[in-house]
Amino acid sequence: MPHDLNLITTIAASLGLATLLGLGAARLRMPPMIGYLLAGVILGPATPGFDADLKLASQLAEIGIMLMMFGVGLHFSIDDLLEVKRVAIPGALVQIAVSGALATIAGHAFGFPWLSAAVFGLSLSVASTVVVLRALESRHLLDTHTGRIAVGWLVVEDVVMILALVLLPHLGAIFGEGSSAGLGPALAWTVLKLVAFVLSMLVIGKRVLPRLLWMIGGTGSRELFTLSVIAIALGVAFGASRLFDVSFALGAFFAGMMMRESELSHRAAEESLPLRDAFAVLFFVSVGMLLDPATLVEQPLHIAVVVALIVFGKMTVATITVRALGYPLNTALTIGAVDAQIGEFSFILCAIAISAGLLPESARQLVVAGALITIALNPLLLRGIAPLQDWVRSKSRLARFMEQSADPLAELPMSTDQRLLTGQVVIVGFGRVGRRLAERLRVEGIPFVVADQNRERIEALRAQGLPAVCGDAVEPATLIQAHVARAAMMVVALPDAIDARKMIEVAKLLNPKILCVVRTHSDDEAELLRAERVGEVFMGEQELARAIGEHVVAEMRARVAAG
Numbered sequence: 001m002p003h004d005l006n007l008i009t010t011i012a013a014s015l016g017l018a019t020l021l022g023l024g025a026a027r028l029r030m031p032p033m034i035g036y037l038l039a040g041v042i043l044g045p046a047t048p049g050f051d052a053d054l055k056l057a058s059q060l061a062e063i064g065i066m067l068m069m070f071g072v073g074l075h076f077s078i079d080d081l082l083e084v085k086r087v088a089i090p091g092a093l094v095q096i097a098v099s100g101a102l103a104t105i106a107g108h109a110f111g112f113p114w115l116s117a118a119v120f121g122l123s124l125s126v127a128s129t130v131v132v133l134r135a136l137e138s139r140h141l142l143d144t145h146t147g148r149i150a151v152g153w154l155v156v157e158d159v160v161m162i163l164a165l166v167l168l169p170h171l172g173a174i175f176g177e178g179s180s181a182g183l184g185p186a187l188a189w190t191v192l193k194l195v196a197f198v199l200s201m202l203v204i205g206k207r208v209l210p211r212l213l214w215m216i217g218g219t220g221s222r223e224l225f226t227l228s229v230i231a232i233a234l235g236v237a238f239g240a241s242r243l244f245d246v247s248f249a250l251g252a253f254f255a256g257m258m259m260r261e262s263e264l265s266h267r268a269a270e271e272s273l274p275l276r277d278a279f280a281v282l283f284f285v286s287v288g289m290l291l292d293p294a295t296l297v298e299q300p301l302h303i304a305v306v307v308a309l310i311v312f313g314k315m316t317v318a319t320i321t322v323r324a325l326g327y328p329l330n331t332a333l334t335i336g337a338v339d340a341q342i343g344e345f346s347f348i349l350c351a352i353a354i355s356a357g358l359l360p361e362s363a364r365q366l367v368v369a370g371a372l373i374t375i376a377l378n379p380l381l382l383r384g385i386a387p388l389q390d391w392v393r394s395k396s397r398l399a400r401f402m403e404q405s406a407d408p409l410a411e412l413p414m415s416t417d418q419r420l421l422t423g424q425v426v427i428v429g430f431g432r433v434g435r436r437l438a439e440r441l442r443v444e445g446i447p448f449v450v451a452d453q454n455r456e457r458i459e460a461l462r463a464q465g466l467p468a469v470c471g472d473a474v475e476p477a478t479l480i481q482a483h484v485a486r487a488a489m490m491v492v493a494l495p496d497a498i499d500a501r502k503m504i505e506v507a508k509l510l511n512p513k514i515l516c517v518v519r520t521h522s523d524d525e526a527e528l529l530r531a532e533r534v535g536e537v538f539m540g541e542q543e544l545a546r547a548i549g550e551h552v553v554a555e556m557r558a559r560v561a562a563g
Contacts (some may be wrong), residue, residue, distance in 0.1 A: 004051045011060065013043055013052050014285040015278070018023065022281075030380035033134070036281050037372055041290020044334075047293065053287050061286035063280030065344060066252040068133050069274050070233035072151060073256020074269045075143060078202070081152050083456050084145070088152030091321045093560035095339065096160055098317045100125035103309050112363060119353045120363050122164060123369065124310055126157045128343020129249055130283050135338045135382055143495055145453040146323055146331045158250050159194065161345045166190045166245070168352050173537055178412070190245060196242035201254045205236070209255065210262035217264045225264075226271045232259065233272065247345075283344070284375070290347065291372050291520075295365040311377060315340040326455060326536055328472035332452035333388060337381045341374035342367070393460050412449075412481055416467050420447040421483040426490040428473040428503060430457045449482045474502045479510065489515040 021035030043052040081088075103124040107117030132150055136142040139149075139515060166186055206310075209232060216228040233252050240251025259265055319336035323329060346367050353359035424447040427434050434450070441448045450461055450468040461468035471478030473492075484490060490507050492500040497520055504516045517536045 005111070007056055010052045010056045011282070012056060013050060014039065014282055016061075018281050018285050031376075033284055033379060034376045036284035037288040037376055040364060041284040041291055041293065041372075043285065043286075044291060045287035046291065047227070052285075052289065055290055057282065057286040060105055060279060061283035061344070062248055064281075064283040065130055065275070066237045066248045067230075067272060067276040067279055068130055069249045069253040070237070070256040071269055071272060072133055072142070073253040073258075074260050074265050076148065076151060076257055078257065078262055080148050081155065083454055084149045084152040086455065087149055087322060087325045087327060089156055091149075091318065091325060091335070092156035092160070093319045094321045095314065096122070096125045096157065098382060099309065099314045103306075104314050106305055106309060107363070110366075110409070111300065112360070112362075116353075116359050116363065119168070119349070119359050123346040123349045123353075123363075123367050124306065124342055125314070126161055126342065126344075126345045127154070127314075127339045128341055128371070129154055129158075131282055131341050131343055131378055132338045134280065135378060138379070139334075139382060140496055140498070141334065146334050149327075149331070150335055153335065153339065155250070155253070157345070158247055161248070162194065162245070163187065163190060164349065165352055168349070168358060169356050193244045194246060197246050197251075198254070199239055200244075201258055205254065205258040206261055209236075209258045213259055213262045213264050213268065217267070222271075225267070229268045229272050230275065239432045245256055246336055249344075287343065287347075287368075287371060287375065290368040292368075295369050299362075299366065302366055303369045303373070306366050307373050307377075310342055310370055310374045311340045311381065315381070326470070327474055328453065328478075329389060330385070330472050330474060331453060333385045334382075336365060337385055338378070340381055341378045342371045343375065346371060368503065411470060412467055412483075413462075420467055421449065422486045422488075423488045424448055424483070426451060426482045426484050426487045426507075427493060428452075428490065429493040430454065430461070430468075431493065434491075437491060437493060449487070451478055451482045474499050474506070476506050476510070479503070481494055484514065485510045489517065491517045493519055495519070 003005060017039040018036045021039045022032035023035070025035035025038075026032050040057075041047060043050065045051050045054060100118075104114075104117045104121030107120035108114055110117075112120055132154055133142070136147045136150055141147040212232070213228065217225055219225075230332040233255055236255035237248040240246045240254070241248050241366035244251075259268060262268070266456055315336035317336075318339045319332045322332035322335050347364075350359060350364040350367050354361060354364060358536070427438055427441075427448055427450045430438070430450050430452040434452070438448060438450065448467075450458070450466065451471060451473045452458060452468070453470065453472055455470050458468045458470040469478055469481045471481070473479055473482075479490075484507050487507075490504070494500060497518070500518045500520075504518070507514050507516065515536075517538065519538050
């Protein structure tokens with residue numbers, strides 16, 4: 001019986017070659033991602049030898065995007081996104097507008113008509129979801145405030161691109177046939193469906209999905225639980241696309257956020273992780289397949305301009321925008337670096353624009369070449385953040401411009417009671433752990449100062465009359481403003497052990513007698529921190545087990561005493 005083996009051969013060839021080239025890249029101390037991209041170029045239709053099925057690879061890559069966004073949603077809530085709306089919404093919109101305008105001018109200089117150049121510019125203004133998430137995970141930033149800003153930034157870009165994809169066919173009809181009928185209603189209808197999708201997920205999905213997951217988890221079947229997680233992720237994404245015309249990625253992201261309400265959300269994240277990693281590799285392979293290597297030879301100058309616009313243009317605009325909104329230089333540089341690449345939405349936009357007669361095929365090859373190069377450069381760019389900060393600080397005028405600001409939240413008010421700034425506890429991070437610690441200290445009458453990067457949290461604390469400073473506690477200026485030099489203790493209530501070490505180094509330099517307390521999530525991190533004698537280290541699972549153990553022992557002793 002004959003079989004069509006396209007799917008099997010595409011997956012086998014893609015994963016096999018990606019493994020070999022990824023290993024080679026790792027041996028050369030390069031990101032494995034470069035090997036995955038090169039595997040796609042080799043398997044693509046533009047190179048001799050075996051040709052993988054590009055359409056199948058693109059669909060497999062789409063599954064990878066859905067699973068990645070679903071996994072991110074499992075770690076985020078609506079409240080997390082609302083906390084960063086003041087930077088994510090204006091920041092993403094300004095970045096799209098400015099970098100898109102620069103790329104539009106470049107496109108017109110390449111010989112494209114102004115409308116085609118505008119579409120070309122828009123395609124260079126949005127980042128790849130998979131690359132951003134991989135970058136944040138590799139640096140353990142996904143659960144930090146910087147990570148939330150980046151994810152919120154992605155969501156805003158996603159919504160902008162959904163609107164653009166709806167408008168493109170109508171623009172093609174207008175300029176092709178001279179009719180503008182349907183443009184306004186189509187845009188209004190798209191916005192209405194977006195609102196309906198969000199409301200349906202908040203009203204229905206938030207109630208149904210956690211209960212469904214709990215019911216399936218109650219069966220005790222691991223394979224059924226894993227199957228249900230994947231089915232919910234892909235099913236909601238597909239349904240959202242069909243019913244509301246939103247992207248698969250946005251649908252999967254909201255499915256994850258709604259499922260986060262379940263107590264089994266952490267298990268769901270763990271069960272889906274292997275599939276997410278495998279399909280993410282297929283995404284990078286599919287990107288490589290789109291490139292025609294001849295373009296690199298035929299248009300090297302155009303490609304160089306495109307890469308410069310994506311890397312330096314987008315990074316500069318995003319960094320300046322985030323810094324102008326009052327966030328620390330490290331946060332601004334990180335957001336700028338992860339945003340300095342393009343990916344899946346750029347390809348979709350180009351495909352629709354070409355079918356609508358708005359963009360020539362040569363423009364798509366420039367976009368694909370730019371994506372391939374910038375995705376490969378992105379991990380290296382992230383590694384350069386620390387040296388770049390050091391360079392900025394070495395230039396006194398530039399440092400003053402970039403790091404000093406008139407932000408009132410970066411300094412404690414002059415009216416702050418000085419008695420609260422001597423012998424106090426400095427709480428770094430005001431998330432779930434920091435918030436509960438502050439409540440306990442408040443009840444006990446122990447003074448404290450909060451340092452956090454979230455401006456909304458700092459504004460809320462100051463409205464309650466509590467001393468709080470907005471900034472990155474890795475930076476000495478933030479801890480100085482929190483008066484760590486006169487503090488009795490500093491509690492680092494953040495999950496990042498690397499940043500915690502830096503904060504403690506700064507704190508002990510300013511105050512050698514200060515006591516430090518750190519939280520961590522793993523035994524390895526806890527062992528490392530204890531070996532370096534940074535202070536008291538608390539590991540989440542150990543402390544939970546200890547508290548439960550004390551409660552159980554106390555209850556059993558009470559029962560024995562009662563007879």
